Amino acid sequence: MSVAVQIMDAIRLGKGNASKKDIQETTSVAWGTMCKSVDNLLERGYIFARREKAQGRGRPVIPLCINNDAAFYVGIDIGAGHTRAVVCNLSFNTVYMDEVPTPRYAGSEQFFAFLRERVEAAVVQSRIEREKLEGIGVSVSGNVDFENGIIVSGGNFGMPFGANLNIAEYLSAEFGVPIYAMTTQAAASAAEYHFGEMAGTPNILTVGCGIGIGSGVVSEGQIMISRPGRLVGHIGHILVSGNRRLCSCGFRGCLESYSGGNNLVSVAKEKFPHRTDLDSARTLDLLAAAGDADAQEIMNTAAAYNAAGIASMIQLYIPEAIVFGGGQCRADGYLFNRTLEEIRSILPRERRENIKTSISTLGKYQSALGAARLVFERYFGDNK
Ligand SMILES: [Zn+2]
Known part of the structure; x- marks a missing residue:
């Protein structure tokens, strides 16, 4: 992370009371470098100094604050079912959010138009000043070449492998700001690491269970960003012994x-063709909780498979916390609780006791928020 981003984080976490001395303690950036960067941020209006009366002798401590409305970031998360947008101010308060169904992929032209329309709606409806928009982050439930801003594929909404849409080029030409593209789960892990209940925990595993199953990793404070050929946390595509179903x-x-x-619904149709009532993941979950044996059979298998995938991720990344998200994870849900039980039955006790599990407090805008954060993290402080 750039010095400017580290300083902005220290000021945000200081909640209006961070002095230069506090910032140096939090960031460990050399004093001279830090002061130069703080002066630059003051000059550009990103932060301001709160003047307080000197108390006693010595130099007065000057607390620094973020000028919330000095810059804004748009985050768009293109999920398998829904596309969500947020606009965040410089303190990462969400000033706008919206949600629309993700259209089935029908060619690059349609997709680009959809994306432009979502960003435009966010900018217009949030009523931010256009010149204060400083970046657009886009996360996608699919494969992303983040270095080049290319969406490689999005199987869950019908975008075939090799579609290779250069959204960075397209959106930066449309909106004139830096664009950063990433996977939904990289964005989810960024959101949890900076804004979630487990914020600041150096090793976090995020697991998203919805139409797709995804995972993200924060390792020693680094958000691991998947790229084609070096996949991180594609938990949904971990092979599970005993499962023979064809994947997207x-x-x-x-x-x-x-x-x-x-x-899950397809499995129900194949296994129990007469059970036409098993028509959504939600219904299956509710019926399983109510004791329906057919629904339980399907969900128990799903829980065992989920646990195999998650336990593999635990082996690889040794997280201190697992944060669950997505439509299938509810505190009172059958599949969710059954999955936790299965994980517990796999792990040795010392691992079980050292991993905190929770459901994200950030809700369904988790990844959109993370996308806005990541574009900020990558480009903030660059000279315009
Ligand atoms: Zn697969």
């Missing part, structure tokens, strides 16, 4: 091909 990625046996929301 072309492999047979991926976790998601069974436990993904729509796939």
Whole structure:
């Protein structure tokens, strides 16, 4: 992270009381470098100094504050089912949010038009001044070449592998600001690391269970960003022994091909064709909780598969916290609780006791918020 971003974080976390000395303690940036950067941020109006009367002798301590409305960031999360947008101010308060269904992919032209329309709606309806927009982050439930801002594929909304849409080029030409593209789960982990209940925990695993099954990783305070050829946390495509279902990625046996929301319904149709009432993941979950044996059979298998995937991620990344999100994770949900039980039955006790599990407090805008954060993190402080 740039010095400017580290300083902005220290000021935000100081809640209006951080002095230069506090900032240096939090960031460990060399005093001279830090002062130069603070002066630059003051000059550009991103922060301001709160003047307070000197108390006693010595130099007065001058607390620094973020000028909330000095810059804004748009975050768009293109999920398998819904596309969500947020506009955040410089303190990362959400000043606008909206949600629309994600259209089924029908070619690049339609997709670009949809994306432009979502950003435009966010900018117009949030009533921010256009010149204060400083970046657009886009997270996608799919494969993303984040270095080049290219969406490679989005199987869950019908975008085939190799679609390769250069959204960074397109959106920066349309809106004249930096664009950053990433996977939904990279954005989710960024959101949890900075704004969630477990914020600041160095090793976090995020797991999203919805139409797709995704995961993100924060390792030693670094958000691991997946890229084609070096996948991080594609938990949904971990192969689970015993599962033979064909996945949207072309492999047979991926976790998601069974436990993904729509796939659970397909499993129900195949296994119990007479049970036309098992028509959504939500219904399956509620019926399982109510004791329905057919629904339980499906959900128990899904829980065992989920646990196999999550336990594999625990082996790889040794998280201190697992934060769950997505439509399938509810505190009183059958599949969610059954998944936790299965994980517990796999892990040795010392691991079980050292991992905190929770459901995200950030809600369904988690990834949109993370997308806004990541574009800020990457570009803030660059000279315009
Ligand atoms: Zn797969």
